[in-house]
Amino acid sequence: MSRRQSYDGVVLVAPYSEPYQRYSIETAHWWIARALRGSLQSAGLKPGDLDGFSVASFTLFPDTAVGLTQHLGLCPRWLDHIPMGGASGVVALRRAARAVQAGDADIVACVAGDTNHIDSFRNMLSSFSRFAMDASYPYGYGGPNANFALLTDRYMQTYGATREDFGRICIAQRANALKNPGAVMKKPLSLDDYMAARPIADPIALFDCVMPCAGSEAFLVMTEDEAVKRNLPFARIAGAIERHNAFPDDPIQLRGGWVMDIDELYEQARTTPDTIDLLQTYDDYPVISMMQIEDLGFCAKGDAAAFVRAHDLTITGDFPHNTSGGQLSAGQAGAAGGFIGLVEAIRQVTGTAGPTQVADARRTMVSGFGMINYDRGVCSSAAIITSETA
Amino acid sequence: MTTPLTPPPRKDPQKRTVSPTQPPGMRSRASLGLSAAAAEGRFALQACAECGKVQYPPRDACSGCLSTDLPWRDVSPSGTLLAETTIRTSVNLYFRERAPWRTGSVQLDAGPVILCHVHNDCDRNGRVVIWNRLDRSGQAVLLAVPEERTPVMEDDPQLRAMTSDPKHRRALITDARNPNAPALAAALKQAGASMIFVAEAESWRPYPGRKALEGIGGIEFLQMDVTDTSSVQRMAGEYGGKTDILINNARFIRPGGALARGDVAFARDEMEVNYLGLLRLAQAFGPAMCGRAADGVNSAVAWVNILSAWSLSNNAEFGCFSASNAAAYSLSQNLRAEFRPSGLRVMNVFTGPTEDSWFQPVPPPKVTPQAIARSVIGGLRDGLEDVWCGDVAKDMHERFLQNPKILEREMTGGGQG
Structure with missing residues (x-):
């Protein structure tokens, strides 16, 4: 290659x-x-x-x-x-x-x-992809909730993650969102609120789902x-990867395409996971953020639950994650959900994030994940965005 | 374990009848191969003719080698449940009304992973068998069921929504005089039908089957002649709202083709009964049945036609009778289109020569009334659209699928060499 x-x-x-x-x-x-x-x-x-x-x-x-x-x-x-x-x-x-x-x-x-x-959400679902039309919608029409419920179920069985672990991600992001005036969600979220939420597609409950x-x-x-x-503050691209339809023979998606390319990403950026100051994952469901924390090299496969238990994911924490609240708390504005983390990352490393600014944010990992064509997300992407001087 | 269905309460006439809604029925053309297999109760997937890879979801090109030669083949329906969920909310009305709904992900022994409905009796992460069934949109869906049958598994709400099971339902049989009628009525009763209506024409005229019908017990006789529009309309007015399964077994048959007969008298009778009879019934009973297709445990569910297998390809010995059946078969396809929005299913049971006086000179094998009754009940329980009853009909079907033109030659005397 x-x-x-x-x-x-x-x-x-x-x-x-x-x-x-x-x-x-x-x-x-x-x-x-x-x-x-x-x-x-x-x-x-x-x-x-x-x-x-x-x-x-x-x-x-x-x-x-x-x-x-x-x-x-x-x-x-x-x-x-x-x-x-x-x-x-x-x-x-x-x-x-x-x-x-x-x-x-x-x-x-x-x-x-x-x-x-x-x-419009219902209309978009009904024409999303041919495989979904043929082989996913006729089965309860649960949309992405049902697909991710299956992945979450399998992930929990395989790696022993619990609902409380997913809850930690959601609660931290809500705390971040409360500092972002553009976020849709305005109320604090406690672990009790999270655990008591209305079930949507077991094991997924209301606060595991993004708000369209x-x-x-x-x-x-x-x-x-x-x-x-033009005297504009700017961010640099230290490296960037994308991959589509990775691991088609995995019976159920427990890893994404990042795994195929992540070593090259760090090599291109001449850096390692421990130098990353903050992480912006694609968070349509917390299980996907956990997969990214693993697949992007921040912990070993299956260890993300322990990782989120051991770290503070808020803006002022030791591992700031989805600092604008992410889609889980800022909302999922369709395709803009694929931009929210990147745009926030540019703000962070240019020091223009205002109320969500992480101190000394110099290196940000941003990852994307998209398109549940049938039973899994087909597209994955990631980039390391750095400050002018990093 | 499945909770046995309880008989539905008496309908409250002041309550609004639930409008039928549908699961998503849009499919790609490739996907219709699955529906074609489901119509006959088979589980088939595309298997690449070049590299053998079994595909799912249905494709236009092989995901292994890009070959576009992807014939449908019966494959092993066994697999293992990998993950599952219970969907509690949906933006689709049909599922919203029926939530919670169990679905899952199954690794098939044949290769692919499928998303499917999951029967409540399946064990978590257990071994399952996949049934390919038609849902109320008339399209194929896959349902995971336990490897071993479980008690009253047919009462599972998901499965029941895909079948036309007679249990707790009311059935109407159109022609008491047809030799099939007692066997059909007895089989329906055996299958748990709550009421059985049998239509009699010219009740004053005695017939041998009457005693047998009376002997079954609980049969309600009604005066209806499928050649008499006003009698059909009158009975539809009275019984249309409580007919959940209609079985049209009215038949007029005489031997002979066009030249063997000197006139159109018998042909007119054949069309009156076999074709126009079906049309009259459909016009009178169809709307009421379509309106009750979501009416609880005893919703209207199926329309059954018993047709000659010669509706597919003309048998010259019974040329005009075959033609009238071809007309009825074509009309049944029209009814499928018109019933589709309601979810009411049209099931055709095709038979070869039957064991009765009209086929006395025809050599065996012949189909008994009991065999027809078994096919009808089996087809209803499996929610089928097409059932081939007896060896002659099965043979015709196979030849038809292989090459309809060759079958025509064989049927018209061009193949005895």
Whole structure:
């Protein structure tokens, strides 16, 4: 296999999160426009300054990134549409960074956003994938809750994790979310609340599930020279990986594609897990965050339950995790759920996270996970994002 | 263990009848192979013709070697339950109304891992057998059941929703004079049907089966002739709302094809009974049955046609009779389409020559009334759409699947060499 080239010379700037709403009467176009504008304004740019545009969204139908260019009045020379849900943030970053490195674009806006109408979650489910239509929905139509219930059941049986262990992740994230004014969840969550919650699909209960909501996230990719010229705080990409349909012969998903590529990621970033200051996992369910803590090398396989028992996962803790509250407490704004951790990571290492800022955050691991095509998440991605001086 | 179903309480006429809702019925074309197998009660998956890899979910290309030659093959239905969940909430109305619902993940001995419904009698992480059944949308779903049968396992609410079990249900048989009628009535009673209605035409005219029917006990006779629209409508008005299973066994048969008969008199009678009779019944009873397809333990559940296997391919000795059955068969397909939104199932039981005076000159094997009754009850219990009763019908079906044109040659005298 050929050696991965570095991302030197390319940086990430202008992280922007449009505050989430539980339900919205607006469209995905509206939400994407809000985040794009927010990001551009924070960088002091006009839409005409962009020459690259990358979009991730589930609710744009019948439009794609193409329709958005005309709708939003953009004239990019590089255009991308990323249908990878929870993995889309890091994937967008990888592609945009290479485009900027190669000179195919100078400034790329990466945006993800979705709306959430009263019925849009149900409608999205009903047309998610062919395998899901044929072989998943007819079985109780529990959506992702049912899929992850099966993974959680198997994970608990195999590694001895308990509901209390999953609860620790959820409770820490709620504490983080209370510092994020854009989060949908505003009430504190105790372990008693967590354990007593209404069962949804055993062993998953209410607080294991994300709240579908409307929201959008954006950041810009440009050369370091450009960022310096414009006097913008920036983050570097120390390394980034993606993988799709890993381990198809595993009877049930207890590990993700990260396992195949994680050594290369640390090698590319010339670092090790112990140097990582904070972790942003894709947290559609706490079992998936546990899988990432293991597969990204923070502990051995099966040890994540012990790991979360031994660490404080809050902003001020010894292992800050999903500092903006993650999807479990900030909400899952469709494809923006694939960006929430990355955008927060850029804020953290540029020292612009405000109330959720972790002191001395220099190296962040961000991982993505997406698309329950049938019985498991197919896409996985991860990146190490560092501060200007790390 | 499964809790035995209790007989439903008397219907409260002031309560609103529950509208039938459906589990998701959308499927890719590849996936319909599973439904075709379920219609006959078989468990089949795609197996690559080149590398042999068994596929699931259904595909258009092999996930092992990219071959596009993926025929459906009966495979071992055994497997092990890997994980399970009980779904307590769903955005789909059908499942929302029926929650909690047990589903799981099963490693099949044949290779793939499947998501499936899980029968309540299955042990956690236990060995299971997969049944391929039609759900109320009419599409195939997979259900894990214990390896060994358990007491009253057919009463499990998930399984019951996929079958047309006569237990606690009321059945109507259309033609008391048909030699099948006593055997059908006795088998329904044996299977736990709560009421059995038998329609008689021209009640004043005695017939040998009457005594046998009376001997079964508890049979209610009604005056109905499938060739008389007003009698059918009258009886539908009275019984349509309490018919859960309708078994149309009315038959008019005479030997002969087009040239063997000098006129259309018998052909008209055959069409009157075999085709228009079915149409009249469907128009009169269909709407009421469709409206009651979710009406609790004794919901309307199945429409059964007993057809000649010659509806598939014409037998020249009984050419005109075969044609009338072909018309009825075609109409049954239309009824499937029109009943689909309600979940009411159309089951066709195809038979070869039956053991009665009209087939006296035809050599054996012939089908007895008891065999037809067994096929009907078995098909209802398994929720089937197509049942092949007796060796002649099974043989016809196999030949038809292999090549309908070759079968036509054989049936029309082109194959005796």
